[in-house]
Amino acid sequence: MSRLLRFIGHRLYTTWATFWFVMPFVLTYPLQWALSQRPAWHRYLHTLNRYWSKLFIRMWGMPVETVGAHRLPVGHPCVYVANHSSYIDIPLLFRTIPGWLNIMGKSSLARVPVWGPIFGRAYITVDRESAVSRGRAMVQARRTLESGRSVVIFPEGAISKTPGQQLEPFKDGAFQLAIAAGVPIVPITMPLNHRFMPDVSGLRVRYSRLAIIVHPPLPTTGLTAADAPALKQRAYDLIASALRPEAGGIPEASTWRQPAPQPLVRA
Template sequence: MKRLFKSIHLYYFQISLALIFSTLYPAIFFFSRKPAKFHAMNRLRWYFSYLSSLFSGFIFRYTFEEKIDWSKNYIICANHTSNLDITAMILLAKRNYVFMGKEELLKNFITGIYFRTIDIPLKRDSMMSAFRAFKKAGENLKEGKHLVIFPEGMISESYPPVLQPFKNGPFKLAIENGVSILPVTIRNNWNLMWDDGKQHGSTPGICDICVHAPINTIEMAETDAEALKDRVYNIINDTLIIHENSKSS
């Protein structure tokens, strides 16, 4: 019975996504044709994410280690286990922001229009694509935008998911541009919907997200990128371990 409910909920969620996005699509398409499109596109993306989550019973609860100064821009680095993680970042980020993600998102009905306009697609096995993507990301950071990236570069194929090694790119980019890293731990989205939900379905509930204190990179050298990567990985991994231990105790 539980499995049937999760399958029904997933279909309901997918239908809600399609209906709400279709309703907003004329406005999204209109602003996608405008040069100064970031604010409007991201505002519409916020409404789409908020409404689709609300109608599907997903509630996003954020805890902050300290108050975030959103007048600064950040490279927001989060673990990635679910499509709900994208919504979590959209509802978190303030001001203008861009996602960097896999090139396959260009083909998606919902994400495609964003990755053809304001977001940054990346072909994972192409060094040239990576160079162009991070060059564009650097330009966006210089313009004061946030960059949202999942540094694992993939969703774990094991279930329950395990935190995968981080890529170096976001941390080198942060140091090169003197931009702080904002680590984010998404504790339980995989439990509500793992990946796209096709294997285990989905269920409504509270998405529990911890936003850590920003890490300043101003005084770091390029050689510190590896240590910065390990530091962010350990922050997120330790938080996940504490969360799992608290559930089992």
């Protein structure tokens, strides 16, 4: 009976969370589409996306622990680097980081029906298997920083295979970019996002508290390209230090059925 009640609870909460994600987007879609048409309007589109993220995260009803928000640079650009463990990483970053951000996401996001083209026009997309695409994305990011706008990059390049437990190796691009542009690196850890919405086949949502930790900025003044590996390691160590291994792993799929009995093993 308790298994059935948990199954029903998970289904109801998944429906609630999906409704509050989709409904505001549907209502604002005509405005989002219009604002995505001209680069001069993308600032307002990002503001709308930030309020959309704040709204649905609030309506999901779980507490969000925010640590180190006072460390967020104000008034000058930087490169934010964060661990990647869930599809809600971007909304949580939009909710937490003020100002007009650019974010680098995988090119497949731009192919998501309805929402994807808006994202592709307003933010940076990259095919990490293509050297040309990676180079073009870095040029866009450099121009973004030169215009006074911060950039968010997931240096793992993909969602971690062991979220909450171990980071994937970091790519060099974000750190070379920050050094070349002369802006600080700001490491961010999101240790619990995979507990709410893991990267699995199908939709799996669980009521789970969230947390976001902003680490002290790492200055790049006086650094050269040769210093990028050491800078990358410092950011890696800071982000990894705030993971919570006890919360690692993917939550189980909900089912009302009892697990099938294991076959007997005969010697």
